[in-house]
Amino acid sequence: MAIRHRHISVNGLCFHVAEIGQGAPLILLHGWPEFWATWEPLMLRLSDRFHLMAPDFRGFGDSAKPDREPTDQAGANVHANDILAIMDALSLDDAGFVGHDIGAYVMQELARAHPERCTKLLFFNCPTHGVGVRWRDPDHINQIWYQTFHQMPYAAQIVGATRDSCRAHIGHFLKHWSYKENAFDDALERWIDNFMLPGNLQGGFNFYLSQNAKRLAVMTGTAPKPEKIKVPTRVVWGRHDPVLRVEWADALPDAFENVSIDVAEDCGHFVHYENPDRAADEIAAFFT
Amino acid sequence: MAIRHRHISVNGLCFHVAEIGQGAPLILLHGWPEFWATWEPLMLRLSDRFHLMAPDFRGFGDSAKPDREPTDQAGANVHANDILAIMDALSLDDAGFVGHDIGAYVMQELARAHPERCTKLLFFNCPTHGVGVRWRDPDHINQIWYQTFHQMPYAAQIVGATRDSCRAHIGHFLKHWSYKENAFDDALERWIDNFMLPGNLQGGFNFYLSQNAKRLAVMTGTAPKPEKIKVPTRVVWGRHDPVLRVEWADALPDAFENVSIDVAEDCGHFVHYENPDRAADEIAAFFT
Numbered sequence: 001m002a003i004r005h006r007h008i009s010v011n012g013l014c015f016h017v018a019e020i021g022q023g024a025p026l027i028l029l030h031g032w033p034e035f036w037a038t039w040e041p042l043m044l045r046l047s048d049r050f051h052l053m054a055p056d057f058r059g060f061g062d063s064a065k066p067d068r069e070p071t072d073q074a075g076a077n078v079h080a081n082d083i084l085a086i087m088d089a090l091s092l093d094d095a096g097f098v099g100h101d102i103g104a105y106v107m108q109e110l111a112r113a114h115p116e117r118c119t120k121l122l123f124f125n126c127p128t129h130g131v132g133v134r135w136r137d138p139d140h141i142n143q144i145w146y147q148t149f150h151q152m153p154y155a156a157q158i159v160g161a162t163r164d165s166c167r168a169h170i171g172h173f174l175k176h177w178s179y180k181e182n183a184f185d186d187a188l189e190r191w192i193d194n195f196m197l198p199g200n201l202q203g204g205f206n207f208y209l210s211q212n213a214k215r216l217a218v219m220t221g222t223a224p225k226p227e228k229i230k231v232p233t234r235v236v237w238g239r240h241d242p243v244l245r246v247e248w249a250d251a252l253p254d255a256f257e258n259v260s261i262d263v264a265e266d267c268g269h270f271v272h273y274e275n276p277d278r279a280a281d282e283i284a285a286f287f288t
Numbered sequence: 289m290a291i292r293h294r295h296i297s298v299n300g301l302c303f304h305v306a307e308i309g310q311g312a313p314l315i316l317l318h319g320w321p322e323f324w325a326t327w328e329p330l331m332l333r334l335s336d337r338f339h340l341m342a343p344d345f346r347g348f349g350d351s352a353k354p355d356r357e358p359t360d361q362a363g364a365n366v367h368a369n370d371i372l373a374i375m376d377a378l379s380l381d382d383a384g385f386v387g388h389d390i391g392a393y394v395m396q397e398l399a400r401a402h403p404e405r406c407t408k409l410l411f412f413n414c415p416t417h418g419v420g421v422r423w424r425d426p427d428h429i430n431q432i433w434y435q436t437f438h439q440m441p442y443a444a445q446i447v448g449a450t451r452d453s454c455r456a457h458i459g460h461f462l463k464h465w466s467y468k469e470n471a472f473d474d475a476l477e478r479w480i481d482n483f484m485l486p487g488n489l490q491g492g493f494n495f496y497l498s499q500n501a502k503r504l505a506v507m508t509g510t511a512p513k514p515e516k517i518k519v520p521t522r523v524v525w526g527r528h529d530p531v532l533r534v535e536w537a538d539a540l541p542d543a544f545e546n547v548s549i550d551v552a553e554d555c556g557h558f559v560h561y562e563n564p565d566r567a568a569d570e571i572a573a574f575f576t
Contacts, residue, residue: 145434148430161446219426
């Protein structure tokens with residue numbers, strides 16, 4: 001079975017969705033620096049049991065880039081609305097969701113605003129409100145600089161100045177955030193092909209501009225605590241993620257009413273890509 | 289009178305020192321992203337009263353670049369030892385010091401280790417131990433990202449990939465940190481000429497690698513409080529410096545036994561360059 005590529009026009013934009021398989025619908029939501037292809041290893045492993053759909057968020061992959069300039073109108077809520085519109089276009093009343101990084105924020109938006117559209121949620125690592133002031137712990141300060149750099153109006157210019165510049169920046173995060181340092185080595189040029197497409201660097205950076213106010217409110221420790229999510233939830237957290245620390249799993253019960261948690265010992269930030277066998281087993285067990 | 293350029297070999301390296309004038313010796317210590325030329329407006333205004341010497345630190349300007357690769361051996365203590373060696377080579381028993389940014393750290397090292405070599409200290413803005421946890425206040429987090437970015441092994445590669453990339457990054461800080469937004473407009477290409485010289489980007493970034501451990505210790509609020517500096521000190525702090533906040537002047541009496549403080553209302557980070565008339569008057573009054 002091969003992955004199929006659909007283009008779906010909703011919210012005035014053309015979205016790319018990669019899909020494969022038959023069975024219960026599962027929607028896979030990527031992070032940064034990623035696009036639909038980060039789910040490919042999982043999609044190939046699960047196509048006999050699920051109907052897997054991996055959209056590219058606006059500004060990413062092969063989806064539309066409405067915001068070629070820096071904008072703060074591309075946050076998790078905007079992506080969540082895009083996903084709902086894609087579900088409507090596909091006549092999907094509900095689906096299971098799998099996601100991480102940006103996708104993890106989008107899934108929390110979706111599950112709070114439209115729990116009826118979500119059957120279950122599976123996160124690979126999951127930043128929540130309860131991380132709080134720990135974002136700016138002294139021993140974490142050197143991990144969060146990119147969240148500011150990506151807001152600089154010249155960030156996409158210098159990261160995209162040459163293919164080597166792009167590879168240096170994107171490649172750094174794929175390696176630094178992985179426990180299996182070489183996990184993305186074979187995929188690196190495909191990733192750079194994608195991020196060098198016009199608009200994809202700024203498209204990703206716009207998430208950081210859009211989330212900045214919320215991010216700072218969480219860091220002050222004074223942001224209002226959001227309502228607990230009632231949709232059944234599973235979190236598998238890579239033990240060695242340097243940016244989303246496994247210790248922060250202690251905040252999950254404050255965010256989710258019904259959550260089971262486990263640790264992927266041999267993974268960092270990209271559980272789904274570093275250990276796709278384990279990740280596929282988790283998905284199969286949780287959504288079957 | 290014209291600025292003269294000397295080259296002085298000490299500590300196994302050739303240092304460039306710009307100088308002008310006759311009278312009491314004053315040594316001017318630059319910051320990042322700067323080199324000796326940041327002092328030029330002051331030097332031209334004060335040459336009738338002082339012997340002004342503006343060295344380039346190792347890794348900067350026209351001084352040697354011993355560390356073409358990332359190193360943590362180019363911190364304030366290393367620069368302070370270089371300045372002492374330059375003073376020895378010039379047969380200067382002591383001198384007055386004027387500095388800011390990196391220069392401000394170097395002056396504090398010098399004045400603690402060798403107070404007998406310093407007649408007086410004048411700082412334009414002055415980060416001290418007492419800034420403490422305020423470095424990582426939520427409303428300051430977006431100001432300190434470059435202190436981490438500059439530690440990335442690929443930072444010099446992407447900033448120096450093209451002249452436009454270099455201009456985007458260096459130009460950002462010259463503008464963002466100035467209250468007079470256009471203060472460096474006429475000098476910008478000269479600055480980029482300088483930072484595009486082989487080794488000068490990594491040379492500057494090595495300061496951040498070298499200071500990182502101390503920086504994090506200060507941010508935890510648990511770093512041991514250093515001895516008070518006894519050398520007579522004047523601090524003139526630009527009201528609108530976004531990265532070294534004028535409020536942090538409250539920590540100066542903890543760092544200096546004998547300090548007078550004033551605010552430059554129409555300046556940001558670069559008091560000496562944004563308002564060289566005021567800066568020259570301050571120097572003339574304090575060192576005469």
